[in-house]
Amino acid sequence: MSTGGGRGRLTPYLIGLPGGLWLAIFFVVPILVMLSLSLQSGNSEEGFRFTWEWSNYADAWEFYHTQFVRSIVYALIVTGICLLLAYPMAYWIAFYGGARKSTYLFLILLPFFVSFVIRTASWKFILNDQGIVLGPLKDVGLLPEDFHLLATSTAVIGGLTYNYLPFMVLPLYVALERIDPSLVEAAHDLFASRASAFRRVVFPLSLPGVFAGVLITFVPVASDFVNSGILGGTQTTMIGNVIQTVYLTNNDYPLASAMSFMLMAALLVGIFVYARALGTEQVMEVSQA
Amino acid sequence: MTTIATREAPPEAAPAPAVPARRRWTRLILPTYTWLMILYLSLPILVMIVFGFNDTKGRLNLRWQGFTLNWYRDLFAIPGLTTGLRNSLVIAVIVTIITVVLGTMIGLALGRYRFRGKGAYDLVIFSAISAPELVLGASLLSLFVTVQFVRGFVTIVIAHVAFSLAFVTVTVRARVLGLDPDLEEAAQDLGADPWTTFRKITLPLLAPGIVAGALLTFALSIDDYVVTSFVNGQVETFPIWVYGATRIGVPPQVNVMGTLIFLGGVGIAVGNALLARRQRG
Numbered sequence: 001m002s003t004g005g006g007r008g009r010l011t012p013y014l015i016g017l018p019g020g021l022w023l024a025i026f027f028v029v030p031i032l033v034m035l036s037l038s039l040q041s042g043n044s045e046e047g048f049r050f051t052w053e054w055s056n057y058a059d060a061w062e063f064y065h066t067q068f069v070r071s072i073v074y075a076l077i078v079t080g081i082c083l084l085l086a087y088p089m090a091y092w093i094a095f096y097g098g099a100r101k102s103t104y105l106f107l108i109l110l111p112f113f114v115s116f117v118i119r120t121a122s123w124k125f126i127l128n129d130q131g132i133v134l135g136p137l138k139d140v141g142l143l144p145e146d147f148h149l150l151a152t153s154t155a156v157i158g159g160l161t162y163n164y165l166p167f168m169v170l171p172l173y174v175a176l177e178r179i180d181p182s183l184v185e186a187a188h189d190l191f192a193s194r195a196s197a198f199r200r201v202v203f204p205l206s207l208p209g210v211f212a213g214v215l216i217t218f219v220p221v222a223s224d225f226v227n228s229g230i231l232g233g234t235q236t237t238m239i240g241n242v243i244q245t246v247y248l249t250n251n252d253y254p255l256a257s258a259m260s261f262m263l264m265a266a267l268l269v270g271i272f273v274y275a276r277a278l279g280t281e282q283v284m285e286v287s288q289a
Numbered sequence: 290m291t292t293i294a295t296r297e298a299p300p301e302a303a304p305a306p307a308v309p310a311r312r313r314w315t316r317l318i319l320p321t322y323t324w325l326m327i328l329y330l331s332l333p334i335l336v337m338i339v340f341g342f343n344d345t346k347g348r349l350n351l352r353w354q355g356f357t358l359n360w361y362r363d364l365f366a367i368p369g370l371t372t373g374l375r376n377s378l379v380i381a382v383i384v385t386i387i388t389v390v391l392g393t394m395i396g397l398a399l400g401r402y403r404f405r406g407k408g409a410y411d412l413v414i415f416s417a418i419s420a421p422e423l424v425l426g427a428s429l430l431s432l433f434v435t436v437q438f439v440r441g442f443v444t445i446v447i448a449h450v451a452f453s454l455a456f457v458t459v460t461v462r463a464r465v466l467g468l469d470p471d472l473e474e475a476a477q478d479l480g481a482d483p484w485t486t487f488r489k490i491t492l493p494l495l496a497p498g499i500v501a502g503a504l505l506t507f508a509l510s511i512d513d514y515v516v517t518s519f520v521n522g523q524v525e526t527f528p529i530w531v532y533g534a535t536r537i538g539v540p541p542q543v544n545v546m547g548t549l550i551f552l553g554g555v556g557i558a559v560g561n562a563l564l565a566r567r568q569r570g
Contacts, residue, residue: 012402012407013398015398016404016410018391019391020395022450022451023413023414023451024413027416027425030425030431031424031428033431037431088319089322091319092315095315096319107327108326108327110331111330113334113551113558114334114547114550115528115550116514117514117535118337118531118539119333121534122336123333124535126333131351131352135352162330162333215419219421223421223422226532230535243423244518263421263423264420264421264424267421
């Protein structure tokens, strides 16, 4: 197609350049700037200077390791619950959804048509101490008057699970849908019980979907601060909330940058270790899918 | 479906234990479960819609007080909220235009040509899609703070284009890879110059991918809270205003706006699907 002339060879550079520059200036450069900022010292009045200030990282860990650990723990719990909730759904739609597969998927994606913040605010409303669920239960005496769900870990984990469940269903569905049903038939013909056919045929073949689902759930959950901000309290603060506050309220940019970088590094290392543990072939398969 | 059909129906009188167990799972337990999960996923949406009709007094929209259409009538009664919604819509339109133009160009370059630096593009686009929003917002704020660029409308647009560009690129590239190059060659054989070929052949064939990318960008932009919260300065968008309001109580107008946006989005998606089905059928 490219004619080999000078103009033809330049075409991809010319049409790729404007967008490429945008991504370079507003995605790549900012990350480098953040790295540099995380090693600076000073304050917002007098300005910051680059001084190889490694202590920012030590401070970040010393002051906020509780929130770091909490974010990772929440993310592990939420990812696990999402996987358990999503798998049976994805399995049934993929194998027995018939002509209505896309309708089911559309219904599962319905929450995405409502703003993320409104969805979470809606849960705050549902779980309110005097709201539509707890209010009546307290009125009839089934719950003590001082019972509350908001500002607890349960509320934050519940909100995160709700908001990220569709992200888990989709990759599981894609992986399960690709499995040839005749493989399962063959397992049955070879006298495999239903349980062992699932365990030895269906589940292993769905692992790329599990891998992708876990990744696209875990990473955003670990860095989420909307659910904790709206549904949580002082005991449920996640690292995202801390980063936002230190950036925007304290204006301690070096410390906040160091925390963002630590979070990013922790997630990258986690992904890498996880990918190695699961085997590189599956990673390749997922990235090709 | 087929697996069930090929198996013999169990005798009506004496149900053999193996077959009904299979059917109980696939006919009863799993479908019931799936529908319950769909109900669970829809619950906050239902609550949002219903309580947009609640005759509540003041801001505390908590218990059902009776039906009213007041909030539809007084939709724009809260100035800050109205400004936020208008900002969000204007930003989403500008962001969509910029992103679709730039993303289509990169998508074409990556889908059609082999060139030096293609790997770098792929890496950056993969990273931009998989990076947590928090990191995107924090790093952009670091940049704007360092170069002392005043945060506001412009920085929000810059940020939104930055995080949606990769998605449009990927969508358009997928479409480019599926194109039949013979069609373009045929046009050129018939004497069309490259620009005419692009306008009359390539662009219409890419249109579904471009439209999908545009809708996705609009949806991502109008819904974004995380990245915006880092770069908005004093400018409030719809999600930013709502997030602030959750501390003191979300007024019913937010439910109404959410409902209207929801119906608009669902309408476009269903219309799109029906249109695609008709074109295929």
